[in-house]
Amino acid sequence: MNRHLSYHSDNFLAEHEAAATGGASGVVDVRKLGRRRFLQLTGVAGGGLMLGVSVACGERSSATAANVGEFAPNAYLRISESGIVICAPNPEVGQGVKTALPMIVAEELDAAWTDVRVEQSAIDAALYARQVAGGSRSIPAEWDVLRQAGAAARSMLVSAAAARWGVAEAQCSTADSTVHHTASGRSLRYVELANDAARLRVPDAKRVALKSRADYTLLGRRISGVDNRSLVTGQPLFGIDQVQPGMRYAVYQKCPATGGSVVSANLDAVKKLPGVLDAFVLKGNGNVGELMPGVAIVARSTWAALQAKQQLQVQWDETGAAKDSWDATIAQANAAMRSGGGDVIADRGQVDAAFAAAPVTREAHYRYAFASHAQLEPQNCTAWFRDGSIELWAPTQTPQRGLASVAATLGIAPDKVTVHQTRAGGGFGRRLTNDSMCEAAAIAQRVDAPVKLQWTREDDMNHDFFRAGGFHELKGAVDAAGKLSAWQQHFVTFARDGALVSGGGMSDQIFPSPMLANYRLTQTSLAWDTPCGAWRAPGSNVYSFVVQSFLHEMAVAAKRDHLEFLLEVFGEPRWFEEGNLWSVHTGRAAAVIKLAAQRAGWGQPMPQGRALGLAFYFSHAGHIAEVADVSVSSDKKIKVHRVTVVADVGPIVNLSMAENQCQGSVVDGLSTMLAQKITIENGRIEQQNFDQYALLRMPHTPQVDVHFIASDFPPTGLGEPALPPLAPAVCNAIYSASGHRIRTLPIAEEGFSV
Amino acid sequence: MLTLNVNGKAYALEDVDPDTPLLWVLRDNLNLVGAKYGCGIGQCGACTVLVDGTPVRSCSYSVAIAAEHAVTTVEGLAVAEDSLHVLQQAWIDLDVAQCGYCQAGQLMSTAALLAKKPEPSDDDIDAALAGNLCRCGTYLRIRAAIHAAAKAAQTQEAGA
Numbered sequence: 007m008n009r010h011l012s013y014h015s016d017n018f019l020a021e022h023e024a025a026a027t028g029g030a031s032g033v034v035d036v037r038k039l040g041r042r043r044f045l046q047l048t049g050v051a052g053g054g055l056m057l058g059v060s061v062a063c064g065e066r067s068s069a070t071a072a073n074v075g076e077f078a079p080n081a082y083l084r085i086s087e088s089g090i091v092i093c094a095p096n097p098e099v100g101q102g103v104k105t106a107l108p109m110i111v112a113e114e115l116d117a118a119w120t121d122v123r124v125e126q127s128a129i130d131a132a133l134y135a136r137q138v139a140g141g142s143r144s145i146p147a148e149w150d151v152l153r154q155a156g157a158a159a160r161s162m163l164v165s166a167a168a169a170r171w172g173v174a175e176a177q178c179s180t181a182d183s184t185v186h187h188t189a190s191g192r193s194l195r196y197v198e199l200a201n202d203a204a205r206l207r208v209p210d211a212k213r214v215a216l217k218s219r220a221d222y223t224l225l226g227r228r229i230s231g232v233d234n235r236s237l238v239t240g241q242p243l244f245g246i247d248q249v250q251p252g253m254r255y256a257v258y259q260k261c262p263a264t265g266g267s268v269v270s271a272n273l274d275a276v277k278k279l280p281g282v283l284d285a286f287v288l289k290g291n292g293n294v295g296e297l298m299p300g301v302a303i304v305a306r307s308t309w310a311a312l313q314a315k316q317q318l319q320v321q322w323d324e325t326g327a328a329k330d331s332w333d334a335t336i337a338q339a340n341a342a343m344r345s346g347g348g349d350v351i352a353d354r355g356q357v358d359a360a361f362a363a364a365p366v367t368r369e370a371h372y373r374y375a376f377a378s379h380a381q382l383e384p385q386n387c388t389a390w391f392r393d394g395s396i397e398l399w400a401p402t403q404t405p406q407r408g409l410a411s412v413a414a415t416l417g418i419a420p421d422k423v424t425v426h427q428t429r430a431g432g433g434f435g436r437r438l439t440n441d442s443m444c445e446a447a448a449i450a451q452r453v454d455a456p457v458k459l460q461w462t463r464e465d466d467m468n469h470d471f472f473r474a475g476g477f478h479e480l481k482g483a484v485d486a487a488g489k490l491s492a493w494q495q496h497f498v499t500f501a502r503d504g505a506l507v508s509g510g511g512m513s514d515q516i517f518p519s520p521m522l523a524n525y526r527l528t529q530t531s532l533a534w535d536t537p538c539g540a541w542r543a544p545g546s547n548v549y550s551f552v553v554q555s556f557l558h559e560m561a562v563a564a565k566r567d568h569l570e571f572l573l574e575v576f577g578e579p580r581w582f583e584e585g586n587l588w589s590v591h592t593g594r595a596a597a598v599i600k601l602a603a604q605r606a607g608w609g610q611p612m613p614q615g616r617a618l619g620l621a622f623y624f625s626h627a628g629h630i631a632e633v634a635d636v637s638v639s640s641d642k643k644i645k646v647h648r649v650t651v652v653a654d655v656g657p658i659v660n661l662s663m664a665e666n667q668c669q670g671s672v673v674d675g676l677s678t679m680l681a682q683k684i685t686i687e688n689g690r691i692e693q694q695n696f697d698q699y700a701l702l703r704m705p706h707t708p709q710v711d712v713h714f715i716a717s718d719f720p721p722t723g724l725g726e727p728a729l730p731p732l733a734p735a736v737c738n739a740i741y742s743a744s745g746h747r748i749r750t751l752p753i754a755e756e757g758f759s760v
Numbered sequence: 761m762l763t764l765n766v767n768g769k770a771y772a773l774e775d776v777d778p779d780t781p782l783l784w785v786l787r788d789n790l791n792l793v794g795a796k797y798g799c800g801i802g803q804c805g806a807c808t809v810l811v812d813g814t815p816v817r818s819c820s821y822s823v824a825i826a827a828e829h830a831v832t833t834v835e836g837l838a839v840a841e842d843s844l845h846v847l848q849q850a851w852i853d854l855d856v857a858q859c860g861y862c863q864a865g866q867l868m869s870t871a872a873l874l875a876k877k878p879e880p881s882d883d884d885i886d887a888a889l890a891g892n893l894c895r896c897g898t899y900l901r902i903r904a905a906i907h908a909a910a911k912a913a914q915t916q917e918a919g920a
């Protein structure tokens with residue numbers, strides 16, 4: 007946390023706002039300023055030295071922040087005699103941004119990667135616009151800002167060296183954290199120039215020259231993660247590893263059906279249990295993303311708290327609690343599909359006429375179950391409430407939002423809340439919601455010591471924000487030329503209080519809609535109370551299964567090769583929305599599909615009972631095709647031998663993690679489609695732990711070949727988009743190998759297993 | 761009072777319930793947090809440590825039983841504090857981890873495997889690590905790192 011800035015920001019900025027605008031100015035609320043605006047202000051107004059004191063990155067005390075001789079032209083790096091530090095602003099949840107984002111700065115800085123020490127940034131909305139791990143957005147959102155941060159610093163170091171030598175800047179070059187003057191053979195290391203550079207004016211970030219891609223020496227290489235040594239030696243990186251002096255250990259029991267409140271609990275008996283310090287009821291604030299009613303137990307150790315939780319008896323009032331039933335829902339959804347209809351989301355062209363004229367039509371119903379995030383580190387948070395302020399150590403994907411949620415829950419001002427982001431043992435969307443932070447905060451407010459709240463695995467599975475299940479009724483038509491001529495889809499999904507659940511709304515922008523002239527999408531929602539949330543590639547992770555499987559069904563109905571049929575749907579290379587990275591580019595789509603087919607040996611003869619399955623999906627700005635090589639036995643055992651992944655996400659930042667993300671997405675996709683299913687009865691989750699919710703294990707892991715088409719489009723993220731194509735690729739292979747069309751996920755529902 | 765031998769060091773445990781799982785004593789009492797809590801029922805393997813060289817799920821293994829044996833955690837895998845075990849080096853070289861939460865458990869299961877089978881096949885690796893979940897799906901890199909480490913260990917031995 008940059009205390010200097012938070013404590014004195016108003017005066018500091020007011021002064022420099024005045025200087026920048028050449029006149030008097032009111033006080034600037036630093037928390038309302040966007041980062042760019044902030045840097046513009048300070049960049050124009052401040053000397054480097056002043057900036058070095060004020061916007062330096064990292065979690066440091068104000069004493070060290072004031073070090074004279076430290077060069078810190080922006081919030082992403084600082085250089086002093088002791089070395090080069092680059093700050094990683096976004097949460098690390100396993101997607102690799104703690105390494106990748108600093109690499110971008112280092113590339114433009116021309117710092118040798120071995121000279122760089124990476125620090126996790128403080129949580130500060132004034133310095134960092136978007137400290138989020140979500141939406142595969144870290145790379146695209148930070149790309150320009152980080153390049154400019156590195157390039158601005160580099161240009162200042164060159165200026166400092168040129169001035170020292172009395173030569174023209176144009177005669178100087180940089181490499182490996184050093185400025186060189188080739189003509190005279192002189193060199194100065196960045197660390198030797200920090201003092202001088204700190205006195206220079208910070209250039210306008212947008213005007214500094216950026217490298218061309220051909221000159222990259224770091225980006226695109228395989229770089230081992232910056233935390234790897236700490237990880238493999240068991241250092242305390244994660245939320246669960248946090249320790250504070252005199253820390254207490256807490257657990258929290260909520261009603262198994264979301265929304266139930268506490269009538270009574272055997273608190274007196276629980277308080278007498280060994281190691282228990284306190285037990286009390288929290289009423290909650292009614293916000294399922296913050297604090298729901300429950301009973302907190304505070305103990306001297308995690309084990310004492312867990313043991314006491316076993317003895318806890320709570321009488322719940324479930325008047326307002328969820329009563330959801332998955333079995334009843336299936337019946338309701340089937341009835342809704344039979345009755346047709348639904349709200350019209352899109353109706354283009356002449357759908358009915360196209361169907362009437364089509365020589366070949368097909369209809370099918372698809373369905374998928376609810377799923378849990380099952381991130382391996384159960385939710386936890388350490389909180390310390392002192393003198394009206396609170397400090398939290400949290401594994402969260404949204405630390406800035408978590409800070410606001412904690413302030414709202416406790417009814418204190420946001421500037422009384424400090425959040426330290428820890429590494430997180432997986433996210434997958436679960437940690438976008440900060441309920442565990444709010445619970446820890448509310449418990450800490452009642453405890454005169456730091457307290458670590460630990461959820462059990464059972465807590466985690468019971469109180470997830472689930473990937474919503476869904477039902478799709480599809481109808482497709484093929485014209486006389488064998489081309490897909492019309493598409494009709496009725497989606498039966500869920501809504502709470504009239505609002506569609508997170509991850510449960512379809513737009514007409516979802517492929518193949520943009521490519522079809524005759525297209526109709528309708529939607530029906532069923533009432534639902536159990537919380538739903540973003541689950542890795544929200545929406546896409548299931549819509550892909552539905553539409554890419556049904557496209558294959560249509561190819562089969564048309565008696566066409568799937569590859570040829572799919573490419574034909576895309577048509578000529580064009581951007582669906584010119585210049586918008588978040589829209590499909592049919593040329594990029596066709597390129598990844600063709601290359602995946604080629605690399606997987608599409609069209610080659612396969613042994614009996616074994617086949618290739620193809621699928622493409624566009625999500626999170628990533629164009630990705632996958633081909634699965636699958637064997638199916640007569641007793642419905644499948645073996646996925648190999649999955650070929652071809653991705654176009656522009657230039658690759660860290661090849662090692664990019665490949666790792668694609669392999670992991672394939673494993674995650676396969677894991678989920680095989681057997682993962684959350685069922686709910688009377689508002690209660692029926693699966694409690696990994697013995698009832700199976701994750702893929704090593705013996706069933708396929709070979710995964712990953713290839714990147716590193717196109718010249720700006721780079722985009724890889725945390726999510728390689729997951730959606732996996733399930734339909736495998737299901738299409740199962741069909742081609744066995745003739746069995748899978749229309750239900752997980753495939754265990756149709757009797758298949760590994 | 762129990763005495764627990766972890767990574768060659770004896771710890772006197774005062775006021776610890778002998779039924780406490782080894783995992784929580786390591787984490788809360790000894791501040792050795794490499795072993796992780798994932799499920800509490802021996803399903804995920806994130807808590808794996810070695811007891812007399814055999815991998816156990818420390819979430820389901822009482823400290824009283826462990827006290828009679830030598831416990832090794834990921835913190836004690838390397839021979840010296842500033843050195844790395846050949847497996848740790850391979851994990852870094854191949855950039856195995858994504859979130860990294862399961863990797864201490866993966867490393868400990870692997871250490872036990874290599875002690876028995878210095879040159880394991882893929883099938884040996886699959887059998888030894890089937891009890892360790894990786895939610896991020898780094899299995900292929902774990903397998904590759906084990907082969908790389910086995911090779912490095914052979915080379916070291918040959919050179920010694």
